[in-house]
Amino acid sequence: MAAPEKGAYINGHHESVLRAHSWRTVENSAAYLLKVLRPDMHILDVGCGPGTITVDFAARVPQGQVIGLETTTATQEEFKSNVAMRGVSNVKLVVGNVLQLDFPDNTFDIVHAHQVIQYIADPARALREMRRVTKPGGFVAVREGDFASLTWYPEEGLRGLQDWIDAHYRVARANGGEPNAGRRLIAWACEAGFDRTAITATASAWCYSTPEERAWWAGLWVDRLRYSSFAKSFISLGYGTQDDLDRMAQAMQKWSASEDGWYAAMSGEILCRK
Template sequence: MSAQPQNYTQGHHRAVTANHATRRAEVEGAFVLPHLKPDHHILDVGCGPGTISTSFAKYVPSGTVTGIDLTPEVIQQARELLSHQSPQPTNVTFSTGNVLAGLPFADASFDVVFCHQVLNHIHDPVAALREMKRVCKPGGVVAAREGDFPFRWVPYLPGIQLFQKYLYEMVMGPTDHAHPDSPPHPPGHRSGSLTHVWARQAGFDPLKIEKGASVQLYRTPEERKPYCELMTGRLVAGGHKDLYMKLGASEQDIEMMITDFKRWADDVDGWHAILQCETICRA
């Protein structure tokens, strides 16, 4: 099995994972909840700062939740989150792990294997799903939730267009197109709408794959302002400014991104939607 690079292109600076830390099982994992039983053992692949993992815990009170991610840095964030919860779940553990290098678990170890915004970020999502299938019990569930590019904005301001272009290139690799709305997608394109295809290629029976979706919206001032702060925080403090400049952005481009995010947040017509592809695969 090929090895996955020991990094996440967006990085694990707390200004980046602050966005990840807003996620919960009740939202990002809602499509999985109907499949859970109290004694289930859950593996959260690419758990990030651990908020989804820890919020799964109450749904499996006599089971366990195991969260894995690539670096000790983000696993430490997850453990800190766990230690500060009251009451603190006793059935959650976190450790480093690399799905493409091989998970450190025996075959058929988990009832549910879950990932959120992971497959888009790795170079071989089919191999990742194949490994998740290996550690899932027969009759269990492998569940993936992946955003589908391009994301939608109103108004689609020039700075936000640039932000989306460089975000896309940072995750997917460079493209000659002005922004990801411009077809065709570059070679090796990955996006959430292909998750069920990757699952079939990984060996799941297509008749046992449930294809679903939800839409994540930012539409009110109360939703737009914190999202704007999270996205501009990535640029200012989270290292994304340097990453975007390596991809070709200028200082003026970065300034325009920040300015236009704030314009979008203050615009009474401001609206942002992400199609989230939710795939359930029965092992």
């Protein structure tokens, strides 16, 4: 089995991955942006996936326009389905690369990326390109996870969860990415040309604790550990076997069955005014 292509999204677009991404909304994944949204804004949503955040933006800027950007057409059917479900018409999907955006300078009021630049080998270059296509007075908005912050309970007997985190670090970094991206966003934004005084940094977290939340989160990761591009990369890079991935999946199932189970994942956020 060949090693994964450098710079490709390590999780791929398996159904289990899209299941996770389709849960995301502006409210639970980009709430730090709500204070600057106006109904006539033009927004570029980089790495939009199935488009649930994208179409949520579109519903919130009815006099504006929203473009979702993806590197592949793999999510277009899910994107179209979400557009139809929300009944918005001011949104479209385009294929492109954040490192070379096919838009003129000063095009958008907001250029947004959610859990994207942590997978890019040159995040400052991505932010620089996002800044280029942002209008003066507009915003570059980014939210990225920080894997060192992942926390769960109970910990006893769940070594497989730490093994999963370690596996993610190895696969992501072999691909040129940085899993602890959240803490680095200010530094990357400054490197991209933003003045420090123009950067507002915040943090927020997802938390899964109810039986339904635990079952959902563990269920999608059990499938990702068995069928997604992450699993294939883990094996092809020589980091372990499917048996190792199955042990991680079993630990997630055990955690999900714990009545006092709790899991939280922090993300860093930056709102950069151009």
